[in-house]
Amino acid sequence: MSQSDDTGVAASAPFGATEPRHTHPLTPLANGARFLPVALLAGIVLVGQNVDASNLVLGLLLTAAGVVVISLLIAGLSWIAWRRLTFWFDDQGDFRVASGVLTRTERRLQLSRLQGVDVVEPFIPRIFGLAQVTIEVAGAGDSRAQIQYLSRADAQDLRNSVVARAAGLHPDVGEAPQQALVAVPSRDLVISLLLRGSTVALVLLTVVIVVATLMTAGPVGLLWILLGGIPLIAVIAEYFGFYNFTIAKSADGLRTRAGLFQVQAQTIPPGRLQAVEFVQSWLWRRKDWVRVRITVAGMASDDDQNQSGSSFRQVLLPVAPYDVALSVVNEILPGVNARNTPLHRAPARARWRAPIQHKFLGVGWDDRVFVTDRGRFVRRLAVAPHARTQSVRVTQGPWQRWLDLATMHLDSPVGPAKVIALYRAAEEARQLADEQNARAQIALKTDPAGRWMQAGNRQDDS
Amino acid sequence: MAGKSDSTFAPPGEEWRPISPKLAVVRRLVMLFWLIVITAAVAIAFSVGGYAVVAGAVVALAVIIVIWQWWLIGRQVKVYRYVEREEDLLVTSGILFRRLVIVPYGRMQLVDLVAGPFERMAGLASVQLHTAAATTDAKIPGLVPSDAAQLRDRLAARGEQRSAGI
Numbered sequence: 001m002s003q004s005d006d007t008g009v010a011a012s013a014p015f016g017a018t019e020p021r022h023t024h025p026l027t028p029l030a031n032g033a034r035f036l037p038v039a040l041l042a043g044i045v046l047v048g049q050n051v052d053a054s055n056l057v058l059g060l061l062l063t064a065a066g067v068v069v070i071s072l073l074i075a076g077l078s079w080i081a082w083r084r085l086t087f088w089f090d091d092q093g094d095f096r097v098a099s100g101v102l103t104r105t106e107r108r109l110q111l112s113r114l115q116g117v118d119v120v121e122p123f124i125p126r127i128f129g130l131a132q133v134t135i136e137v138a139g140a141g142d143s144r145a146q147i148q149y150l151s152r153a154d155a156q157d158l159r160n161s162v163v164a165r166a167a168g169l170h171p172d173v174g175e176a177p178q179q180a181l182v183a184v185p186s187r188d189l190v191i192s193l194l195l196r197g198s199t200v201a202l203v204l205l206t207v208v209i210v211v212a213t214l215m216t217a218g219p220v221g222l223l224w225i226l227l228g229g230i231p232l233i234a235v236i237a238e239y240f241g242f243y244n245f246t247i248a249k250s251a252d253g254l255r256t257r258a259g260l261f262q263v264q265a266q267t268i269p270p271g272r273l274q275a276v277e278f279v280q281s282w283l284w285r286r287k288d289w290v291r292v293r294i295t296v297a298g299m300a301s302d303d304d305q306n307q308s309g310s311s312f313r314q315v316l317l318p319v320a321p322y323d324v325a326l327s328v329v330n331e332i333l334p335g336v337n338a339r340n341t342p343l344h345r346a347p348a349r350a351r352w353r354a355p356i357q358h359k360f361l362g363v364g365w366d367d368r369v370f371v372t373d374r375g376r377f378v379r380r381l382a383v384a385p386h387a388r389t390q391s392v393r394v395t396q397g398p399w400q401r402w403l404d405l406a407t408m409h410l411d412s413p414v415g416p417a418k419v420i421a422l423y424r425a426a427e428e429a430r431q432l433a434d435e436q437n438a439r440a441q442i443a444l445k446t447d448p449a450g451r452w453m454q455a456g457n458r459q460d461d462s
Numbered sequence: 463m464a465g466k467s468d469s470t471f472a473p474p475g476e477e478w479r480p481i482s483p484k485l486a487v488v489r490r491l492v493m494l495f496w497l498i499v500i501t502a503a504v505a506i507a508f509s510v511g512g513y514a515v516v517a518g519a520v521v522a523l524a525v526i527i528v529i530w531q532w533w534l535i536g537r538q539v540k541v542y543r544y545v546e547r548e549e550d551l552l553v554t555s556g557i558l559f560r561r562l563v564i565v566p567y568g569r570m571q572l573v574d575l576v577a578g579p580f581e582r583m584a585g586l587a588s589v590q591l592h593t594a595a596a597t598t599d600a601k602i603p604g605l606v607p608s609d610a611a612q613l614r615d616r617l618a619a620r621g622e623q624r625s626a627g628i
Contacts, residue, residue: 390595391565398558411595426470437564444568
């Protein structure tokens with residue numbers, strides 16, 4: 001599953017402007033086909049509701065016909081859109097996409113502000129051998145372009161030439177070589193998913209739902225459950241999503257790749273990492289496994305909604321031994337060992353506010369990062385570089401006030417990692433905030449957010 | 463204990479600037495308006511349904527809430543303070559839930575000047591700061607519009623000078 005398989009393919013783009021080109025001609029068909037599963041489900045539900053058993057065959061035939069007609073209609077509309085969509089690099093070397101049938105839009109993405117490039121192979125397009133490229137630049141609101149769909153090799157070429165141009169290199173330079181770091185064995189993934197409190201809860205919930213449905217609605221109800229009523233599906237989807245997870249190191253950042261049906265690939269540039277969280281479920285402790293979740297600027301728009309923290313983009317490693325996870329994080333935060341940072345524990349009276357986790361609350365820092373620890377059954381060790389601190393906060397509810405406690409927060413962009421020093425002595429919380437503010441301001445001056453990738457970086461490695 | 467906590471959120475030594483007490487009037491009116499609308503709806507529904515006693519209880523409860531909120535809003539507006547320092551802005555607020563936020567000027571991405579309909583009627587405006595983090599939540603309400611505009615410009619200028627991306 002190595003990405004570098006495709007690098008030999010010659011990209012014909014000259015350095016500078018390129019001719020506008022279309023996406024792959026199979027795109028409309030793939031779009032039509034993508035609709036099939038949804039349409040089928042909707043059709044079955046309609047048939048199930050409106051037709052009695054005598055008309056079942058007729059109903060199913062009608063549904064099938066309807067689904068085919070609608071899919072063809074979508075493919076037709078998609079074909080019109082496909083004809084009008086072109087993309088190219090302009091004279092300044094920036095990326096442009098022209099699209100729209102009734103309203104024409106031309107979007108220009110300034111590659112010097114590149115945040116990241118993703119190559120995703122959604123399930124149905126993947127059957128056609130197609131992939132989608134998402135290019136995102138820094139900016140408020142919608143500052144991305146999605147190119148749907150290209151052949152796998154073309155998608156890889158486009159990604160490489162965007163990255164090369166962003167770094168000021170010749171677009172034909174190909175992909176930066178990568179060095180595999182970790183591959184998550186399927187067995188570990190399954191075991192880790194099973195050894196989670198939430199999975200146990202979901203299994204119980206599923207059993208309750210199935211039994212309750214059988215008792216109230218009879219066997220017919222099972223059909224409804226199958227159409228999405230099973231909470232356990234979330235766990236199975238997670239397994240499919242992280243199947244064959246690999247992480248590799250290259251000059252442009254860490255590359256993750258995973259998926260059984262839909263294959264996703266992401267590059268995490270070092271400078272875009274805002275915060276990291278090591279999450280260890282209670283049952284993982286014996287094996288010393290950990291999941292690493294990350295907050296990355298940009299590249300979040302869709303996933304902001306997903307608060308579960310299990311979407312592909314929010315996960316750097318779905319499961320790995322702790323020391324392996326630390327060494328991977330070390331690749332993006334050199335010289336940082338989160339687990340060895342000395343932690344100051346919360347005062348003993350914090351037990352009156354947090355009777356379960358009070359012994360596990362901690363905060364620490366070194367000259368590069370701020371670290372917080374919390375959670376009794378699910379341990380969460382969060383790390384944020386000083387240079388990425390957006391603001392600091394101190395909060396105190398009535399109960400904390402009574403106990404003379406306060407909580408210090410380090411504000412990061414929206415993401416799964418939450419850096420929070422819970423229930424410190426009130427004076428200490430304020431001191432933590434002031435000191436962190438000072439550290440952040442020094443880091444702000446010496447380490448402003450870099451560009452996506454420095455040209456020099458990459459040549460060193462290749 | 464209270465004294466200690468006060469110094470946690472607004473230590474002496476800084477020139478903490480209060481916001482306009484007129485904001486309390488605005489907030490109290492808004493609170494009254496909503497409580498009266500909701501209480502009336504619920505109470506009427508109960509009395510029509512024949513539960514006059516319940517309706518009476520709802521009204522009594524509403525009166526208690528009004529008194530409590532009236533007092534709380536006054537206190538809240540009194541402790542809402544901010545200070546512009548050399549490199550950062552501090553905002554503190556809250557009675558039951560106390561809060562202090564410190565935002566370095568270099569992290570500010572946007573500074574908004576906002577005035578809702580009720581604020582406008584009272585001749586007030588708010589300045590809202592945004593960083594790349596949605597949780598930053600640094601808002602200074604209850605400013606005289608001309609002051610608010612000046613504050614906004616000052617903050618924006620400092621942000622511009624020290625801007626460092628995210």
